[in-house]
Amino acid sequence: MTPAAIELEGLGRSYGERPALTDVTLSLPAGQTLAVLGPNGAGKSTLLRVLATLLRPHSGGARVLGCELPREGWAVRGRIGFLAHEPMLYRDLTGRENLRFHAALHGVAPGRVGELLDRVGMAARADEPIRALSRGMVQRLAVCRALLGDPELLLLDEPRSHLDPHASELVEPLIGRSSGCTRVVVGHDPAAGLAEADLVLGLRGGRQQLLAPADGLDPAALQALYA
Amino acid sequence: MAPVLAILRKDLRTELRTRQSVPAMSLLSTTTFVVFHFGLDRSSVEGELAAGVLWVTLLFAAMLGINRLFVAEQEEGGFDGFLLAPIDRSAMLLAKVVALLIYLVALELVALPAFALLLLGPAPTQALPELLAIIALADVGIAVVGTLVAALAVRARARELLVPLLALPLLLPVLIGAAEASAPLFLDAGAEPVKAQWYLVLGLYDMVFALLAYAVFDFLVED
Numbered sequence: 001m002t003p004a005a006i007e008l009e010g011l012g013r014s015y016g017e018r019p020a021l022t023d024v025t026l027s028l029p030a031g032q033t034l035a036v037l038g039p040n041g042a043g044k045s046t047l048l049r050v051l052a053t054l055l056r057p058h059s060g061g062a063r064v065l066g067c068e069l070p071r072e073g074w075a076v077r078g079r080i081g082f083l084a085h086e087p088m089l090y091r092d093l094t095g096r097e098n099l100r101f102h103a104a105l106h107g108v109a110p111g112r113v114g115e116l117l118d119r120v121g122m123a124a125r126a127d128e129p130i131r132a133l134s135r136g137m138v139q140r141l142a143v144c145r146a147l148l149g150d151p152e153l154l155l156l157d158e159p160r161s162h163l164d165p166h167a168s169e170l171v172e173p174l175i176g177r178s179s180g181c182t183r184v185v186v187g188h189d190p191a192a193g194l195a196e197a198d199l200v201l202g203l204r205g206g207r208q209q210l211l212a213p214a215d216g217l218d219p220a221a222l223q224a225l226y227a
Numbered sequence: 228m229a230p231v232l233a234i235l236r237k238d239l240r241t242e243l244r245t246r247q248s249v250p251a252m253s254l255l256s257t258t259t260f261v262v263f264h265f266g267l268d269r270s271s272v273e274g275e276l277a278a279g280v281l282w283v284t285l286l287f288a289a290m291l292g293i294n295r296l297f298v299a300e301q302e303e304g305g306f307d308g309f310l311l312a313p314i315d316r317s318a319m320l321l322a323k324v325v326a327l328l329i330y331l332v333a334l335e336l337v338a339l340p341a342f343a344l345l346l347l348g349p350a351p352t353q354a355l356p357e358l359l360a361i362i363a364l365a366d367v368g369i370a371v372v373g374t375l376v377a378a379l380a381v382r383a384r385a386r387e388l389l390v391p392l393l394a395l396p397l398l399l400p401v402l403i404g405a406a407e408a409s410a411p412l413f414l415d416a417g418a419e420p421v422k423a424q425w426y427l428v429l430g431l432y433d434m435v436f437a438l439l440a441y442a443v444f445d446f447l448v449e450d
Contacts, residue, residue, distance in 0.1 A: 052311060053310070054310055054311070055450045074313065077310075077313040078312070078313030082307075084307065086304035086307065087304065088303070088304035088305070088307050090299055090303050090305060092241050092244045093237065093244075097237075097240065101233050101236075102308060104229050104230060104232075104233035105230050105233060105234075105309065105312035105314055106313065107229070107313075
């Protein structure tokens with residue numbers, strides 16, 4: 001049996017008095033993809049931030065890559081690639097400087113930076129400051145940043161936003177199903193979510209409304225999340 | 228040490244490109260000396276007054292650098308990028324303390340000649356080693372406490388108000404120690420020896436707050 005890459009048991013997280021996630025329970029086997037769907041404010045990004053060890057769970061339990069959060073968060077950090085809304089790149093540094101900075105933090109050889117820049121088609125623009133690049137180019141660099149440490153688990157928050165079809169094709173082998181990584185993908189498009197997922201989690205108001213295998217899932221059940 | 232150097236290099240490179248902290252700090256200090264020059268209506272000051280004017284001015288100028296120390300981390304996702312890395316959180320503390328120290332040294336390279344030119348009588352050239360030792364001890368204290376306060380305040384909406392409100396009371400011992408230590412160096416009649424107790428006060432302050440910063444920094448940057 002494939003070991004679980006993510007195991008959540010009654011996971012909860014609040015911002016002050018306001019619960020952002022309540023009682024989320026699931027198990028995702030290694031190598032599979034979980035699509036997290038739901039309307040704005042459903043708790044999708046909060047779930048990713050908890051899995052990325054950036055937020056502590058306030059209730060329930062969470063195990064990521066065999067490590068219990070938050071106690072063993074330090075042991076899992078280098079094994080996660082997190083692509084968030086915010087690209088986590090400094091505007092006054094160039095793409096290459098940003099990636100070299102993150103490579104140094106992750107103990108990755110600088111050669112990996114050039115390799116990833118080539119893969120996302122950004123080598124020619126890598127020496128321009130981030131503030132001079134389009135949002136789509138910045139997103140490609142953010143993909144490079146997330147992949148620097150050769151992660152086992154990818155946490156992707158709307159990974160193809162701002163990307164044109166060509167750029168989407170370029171990043172597909174890196175962050176798509178063919179990457180071979182365990183993936184948690186947050187998105188707003190139910191059809192796209194179903195197409196690339198093994199398991200679908202539907203959230204609404206921070207609560208788990210749906211957890212089902214993607215195969216054979218009734219699209220109407222997904223649409224109901226947004227009703 | 229690689230993460231510390233990476234963060235430090237990133238901070239210095241950003242400062243060189245944006246020039247957001249050091250020029251503002253230097254300009255504020257020089258302007259303040261000009262204001263004191265005309266406000267006090269004297270051609271020169273000496274002793275305790277000179278030391279007080281110098282250290283109060285440096286401290287206020289330092290607030291500008293402290294205020295901006297973590298702004299890029301907060302506004303450009305740098306905290307998240309750092310927290311996702313499998314490294315000790317104290318790497319950021321150390322890098323930021325050193326970065327602020329470098330800003331303070333750059334500030335003093337401008338402010339001290341301006342102070343000597345605009346306000347001081349005879350420059351204490353004979354006592355330069357003592358003055359540099361006092362400045363080094365005071366700078367370490369300002370850098371450590373400044374980094375701690377900057378990390379604490381950066382997520383607050385009223386950051387620019389909170390930083391001086393927290394940092395200035397905490398830095399009063401540095402102000403007192405540095406002013407008392409350097410006052411004998413600024414006497415018109417010639418520099419007198421510095422009382423050793425003030426070196427000790429400044430050194431102890433640096434040590435206590437360095438340990439405190441090391442102990443609490445994780446809690447300030449993590450959720």
